[in-house]
Amino acid sequence: MTPRFFVIARVVGRDGGFDLWKDRLVELCKVSATEPYGDSYYWGQDADGEPDTLWGLEGYTHPIGFFIDHVSSDIFKREMALVDKDRLLRTAQGLDSPDYDLHHYDEYGGFLKRADDLERDSVRSFVVVKHYWTKNETLRTEMLDSLKQVTERLSSGPPQVQSALVLKECRDTNMATLWLRFASEEDWNSLERSDRMQELVESVKTNSVRSETHRSRAFNGHLGIKD
Secondary structure (H helix, E strand, O other): OOOOEEEEEEEEEOOOOHHHHHHHHHHHHHHHOOOOOEEEEEEEEEOOOOOOEEEEEEEEOOOHHHHHHHHHOHHHHHHHHHHHHOOOEOOOOOOOOOOEEEEEEEEEEEEOOOOOOOOOOOOOOEEEEEEEEEOOHHHHHHHHHHHHHHHHHHOOOOOOOOEEEEEEEOOOOOEEEEEEEEOOHHHHHHHHOOHHHHHHHHHHHOOEEEEEEEEEEEEEEEOOOOO
């Protein structure tokens, strides 16, 4: 399959706005599944102490699906108008709000789902996003290759890793991201303590100048429907 285009979105909501956000995303997830380039649309609630912050993974078979098709749909416009009406963003409303923190990616490697995972389409998974930054683009390529090798080892063995997607940021040429998904938070904790995670740490330690880890619990969406 041709490599996909992905967006990881962090949306900072106002206090107490999470349930209303869930209502908005019900319709957005539905329409995403009908779009010609739509492949993945997967949303969760922050699990690091910001319960009104959302994390999303959007995947498209072509960037036009994100930049033109999705945002031009009548349902998207309607739901975003309701977001503005209810003032669901924390500091400023509108699509240009700083409360929308988006990273745009080309798919580099790894896997989005596993054929042997009976819960591969679960919308209740635990998601971990690991961002890495390098000193330059050449070192980023080395890191991306290292992460890709790590995902090959994550494709088998306990605990089961549902997704391990390596992403190359399109605009920040020093940035790489690993998107991980698990059946439960306990599975993530188990991996974090394992030798396989130590391999991951060692593989990126030389080239990484900064890293971030973000966790969330999914509540709605779909993954890889064009596979």
